[in-house]
Amino acid sequence: MRSASATIRDVARVAEVSVASVSRALNGHSSVHPDTRARVVAAAKTLGYVPHAGARSLSMARTHAIGVVLPDLHGEFFSEIVRGMDREVSARGYHLLLSNMHADAALAAQAIRSMRGRVDGLIVMAPQLDAEGLDDALPPDLPAVLVNAHDDIGRAGFRVDNAAGIAAVVRHLVDGGRRKLVHVAGPSGNIDAGERREGFLTAMAEHAPGVEPVVIEGDFREASGATAVGLLRARGLAFDGIVAANDMMALGVMAALREADIAVPRAVAVTGFDDVPLARYLGLTTVRVPIADMGARAVARLIGALEDAPLTDDVETIDTDLVVRTTTGS
């Protein structure tokens, strides 16, 4: 029982051929005599030989690994997007190399750079890096696909159709007879939060003309949903529908409404965004975002670029679905 693994040279010695023949035999090259191949395969088996992926990567300039750079994000989004990527990646024989990014831009750039030579391409979700920041963080020879990208980033990427999702929510509420809608917005720096806020205002202008839309600031966290309800009541504003920018805030809203004895959905309808699993259990009407699909499509596009044509710089849009449950019931 050896402790160090066998190398290709060990196999060559045992099979009494050159290392070149071992390599060719094991990689299914056609110009290898059947007898030779048999000897090589037998030697490899007795030695328990497994090729050293790092060495192969170096000489082939191909690692068959994809780097994933994500900010520190909450469980549901993280596991969904990674699951989607993994599904696609393992179907194509690649691996995923994870790197969680720190908030600091310099550290983020460092994390990205440290991937050179480890991966064939990158999938990056970097809310805090703008086009410039990305340009000097990304090694020029490493193809990258952006997730949650700005429209105008000038790079291959994906984005969620936030405006359409919010518009569907607003239309649904207006169809149900609600007019006095309030939007609980996400943090101001966040791209998706910004688009949802704009989308809300646009949709209100279209579907409820004449109504002054109200926007309360939130931060995507559950507590800020409850705070928003407190604020509304303190100001004495009348409202019959609350459109939260994500599901967690919608949960906070629901808890605060229950505490204030305001009936959902009779007095006030509540909606979220994302469709986290919790939403189904609590009957929350929300907008489903196919996160896993986005991960899978990002991977597919990246690997496609690696194996065929280079990446194009356009941003693809991910469609959303309105999921109607009980918090907006008639």
Added chain:
Amino acid sequence: MRSASATIRDVARVAEVSVASVSRALNGHSSVHPDTRARVVAAAKTLGYVPHAGARSLSMARTHAIGVVLPDLHGEFFSEIVRGMDREVSARGYHLLLSNMHADAALAAQAIRSMRGRVDGLIVMAPQLDAEGLDDALPPDLPAVLVNAHDDIGRAGFRVDNAAGIAAVVRHLVDGGRRKLVHVAGPSGNIDAGERREGFLTAMAEHAPGVEPVVIEGDFREASGATAVGLLRARGLAFDGIVAANDMMALGVMAALREADIAVPRAVAVTGFDDVPLARYLGLTTVRVPIADMGARAVARLIGALEDAPLTDDVETIDTDLVVRTTTGS
């Protein structure tokens, strides 16, 4: 603007020194003249040089990456354990290489082998592989830490203290005056499910002597919780507490009880196991399993072994906490 990245030789040429000096200068070796170091650093900066991690790994026999082999598991567990590992790993300057395993043992072994030369060590969760299967799947020179291990695996690993968790649940229910307890068990092949089932029987013998404990088969999925309730009622068994082997089945139990107009917790108490986020929202009394901690500790142990002493073969136990909520209210 070059398309291919600069190599150490390019830097050497520009700085007018040898590659050895570049390597030494950039790696903070002490025997480099300050002037030389300055020239090298300047050259590296103008060229935008980033060392090629793959090449460095090959010559140093160190990748600073840890392979993670997991079965295809549901969201919560996956994201929690990966989060815990990531926390520990990035604090120590390593990366995580993910590989989801297929159910087939041969494919699983293949997935593990393909990590050779890519990672310095492995963290493996392989419910379908026994000691033998692991022995010939794991390359002998690759340290590995097992998660969710059998007690007697003869390898470094971690396990959840399922018996203690279930015992705490049973004690809590008995303290609340419940005696006629039913256990809804997990799938028979699963290690944790088995330990929870045994733990239930042992705890019942101790805390409720004379009572005949009932066990209904389930499969860890929500639907099987509901099915179990149906079975109990069909058999006409009396019960005042249901101890589900995990949270999802407990949710199924609760839904079925609600449908049958059986009051929780007044008529029947319900408990789960795992403490998924949903449990908090639905008020489920359950056993908290610190999944992220387990991931972090597995990584810490593996990296410790890599950098200091080799791994010892013992299995460490992860403690659980009883979390009392409303489904067992007095």
Added chain:
DNA sequence: CCGATGCTTGTAACCGGTTACACACGCCAT
């Protein structure tokens, strides 16, 4: 003035694979 010593530096081997190229061989047509 000479050898020992310490500080820098360069040359080249090495990590473990892949593959361009050369070459040996047998066979066939000329």
Added chain:
DNA sequence: ATGGCGTGTGTAACCGGTTACAAGCATCGG
């Protein structure tokens, strides 16, 4: 016999780093 061709194999360069070893040079003590 000769040249051309196809098949199978080996030699050695290469991927991009690290590092053992040798060597140049200035300084210093005897």
